[in-house]
Amino acid sequence: MDRKHIQTILTDLLFLGVAAYVFYETATRFAAAGAAKGGALTNAAFYPRLLAGLMLVLALCNIAKQAFLSYKEHRPGSGSTGPDDTSDSREKPELRNVMLGFGCLAWFWGYICILEFLGYLIATPIMLAGILAALGVRKPWANLAYAAGGTMGMYLFFQEMLDVVLPIGLLGRFME
C-alpha cells in the first residue's frame, strides 16, 4: 500500500476516533445524567449517536475503498511497478518547506501562548520578526521595519479604531 492510501486511511481513523468518542461519552456521562434515553425532548444522545453512526459507516467505506484502490493499483498485470507509478495527484512539497511550515506554525503557537503574559506590543514584533526571518526576509532593517510596522498598524486598527482591548501584558502592567 503506498503513502497516499495510508495517509487517507490514517485520516479516516481520525474520524473513527471521533465517532468512538461520541459513543463512549453518550454511553457513560450522558447515560449517568439520564440524557441518553427517552424521546427527542429528553434524549440528548440520539442525534449525536446518529451522526457518529453515519460517520463510522462512511469512514469504514472509505477505508475499504482505499484498500481496494491500492489492491487494484498493485495487482499483477495492472501495469503498475510500485508506489511511484501510481497516479498521485497530490503535490509533493519539498521536505524543507514542510518543516518550515511546521516551524512557523510552532513559533506562532508559542506567540499565542505568551501573548497574555508579554502583551501584544512586546510579543507581536518578536513573532513577526521570527516568521519574516524564517521566510527569507533577513535584512535586519527590512525585517524590523515590517515587524514594527505590522504591529503598530494592527494596533492602531484594532485598539484605536475598533476599541478592541488587546492584551497589555508585562509592559502594560509596568506602565500602570
Add this chain to the structure above:
Amino acid sequence: MFEVLSAGFESFFGFNQILSTSFGVFFGIVLGVLPGVGPLLGVIILTPVAFYMDPVSGMGMLIGIFVGGSCGGAISAILLRIPGTPIAAATLLDGYPMAQKGQAPEAVGLAISASSIGGFLGGIMLVFFSPLLAKVAMKFTPPELFALAFTGLISIAVVSGESTVKGLLSGCLGLLIATMGLDPFISEFDRFTFDQPNLLGGINIVSVLVGLFAVSETMIQIEKGVAELDASIKIKTFRPPVIYSITTVLKRWVNLLRSSTVGAFIGALPGAGAVIAAFVSYAAAKGSAKDPSKFGTGIPEGVIATEAANNACCGGTLIPALALAIPGDAISAVLLSAMIMLGAFPGPTLFRDYPEMAGGIFLAYIASNIILFILGILFTPFFVFILKLKKNRLIPIVLLVSAIGTFALQGSVFDLQMMMLFGLLGYVLRKNEFPLAPIIIARVLGPIVEDNFRRSLIMSDHGMEIFWSRPISATILTINILLLVWAFTPRQVWRHLFGRG
C-alpha cells in the same frame, strides 16, 4: 419586496455604510488579485472586524469583499495566466490571449465592466426572488425545514471535491462540532465540552473558520515555497479604457444577459458555485456564437461571458442563503454566521423581522457592484502593482490579522488555541483531499438541522414517518436520496444503463 428595499434605504445610505462597503470591495479585489488568496480568506479574516461595526456596515464590508474578490482574480488570470482565484479560471481562456495580442488594458477593462454589470443584474434577481422564496418557505414546519437544511448539506458534500464519501465525512464532522455546548432542549446539560467552561456555548465559529481556512492556507502556501512566484512577475502598469469597456460589454447585451442569468441560477443551486457558472456560461456563449472557433483566441465575448456569470453568481448564492438560511458555498456560510453574530437570523423570517438588515444587504450588494466598477477602473495600476507583492511579507500579516481578529471577538486566548487546533485539522484534511466547505456549512446549519429534527420527532410522537407523510418534506428527501444514489453509483453503471455520451 419594496418595503424591504425602503427599509434598506434608511439603513444603508450613510457615510459609514458606504465607506465600509467600498473598503470591502477594494480589499476584495486586492485579495482576488493575489494568486492563492481569494475572497473566502478575506471574508473570514474580517468577520471578527465586522462584529465591531453596525450590522449593515459590517455586512456591507463582507459582501464587498465577496464581490470584489470574485472579480479580482480576473486581473492575474489575464496578465499572468494564473487565475488569482479558481473562479477566474475560465476568464484566462480568452483574457490571456487578448493580453498576448497587446490588449491587456482592454481585457482588464472588459472583465471589470462585465463583472460589475453582471453582478448588478444578479443583484436585481436577488432582490426579486429571495423575498418570494421566503414567502413560500414561511409556510414550512419543522419537517420541511429539516429536509431543506439537509438538502444544503447533502448537495455541498456531493459536489465538493472528487469523493462524495469524503465530503459527507466532513459534513458529519461539522454537524458533530455544532452539537458541542449546552443541549438546546435540556437545560443545563452540556455535550462534548471536556469539562471546559469555555465550550459551554460551543466552539466559537470564527475559531473554526479562521483555523480551517486561514491557518491551514498559510501552511500550504509556505510549503509551496514563498519566493518562487515573485521572480516571474514583470508587469507594466496601465489604465484600462473606460468608454471602450462599457460600450463593448453593452453592445453584447444578449451574451451579458444570458451569462448573468446562468450565473445567478447556478449560484442559487447549493454546492454548484462560481467556477461551474463561469464555465457553463462560457460554453453557452460559445455554443450560440456565429463562429465558435474564435473562442479561445482572445475575443471580448469569452471574457464577458465568464466574468458576468461569476459575479452574478454571488447574487444567486445569496438567494437561498438569505431566504432559506441554506448556504450554497463556504463564503455564504461565513456570511450567514456573520449575520447571526450581528443579531439577524437568516431564513424565511428575515424579511419580516429584520427588514432593515435584509434591505441593507440588498443595497450593499448592488452598491458593491457599482463601486467595483469605479474602484476597479481607478485603481487598476495599484492592483497590477499588488501582483508584485511578495508572499513572505503577506503570510505573517495574514496570521496576525487572523489571530487578533479571533481574539477580538471575546478577548479569549482559548479561542486562539482552538483556532490553531482547527488549523492543524484543516491542514491534515486538505493534504488528504477532504473538502473543508462541508464542515463550515454543517457547522452553520447544524443547530437548524438538530432543532428541526428533534421538533419533528416531538410533533410526531417520536416516529420518523412524519418526514414521509408530509408532501413537501417527502419530495425534498426523495430528491436528496436520488442525489446520493447518483453520487454513489459508479460512472460505468450510468454509461452501461444509458449508453455512451
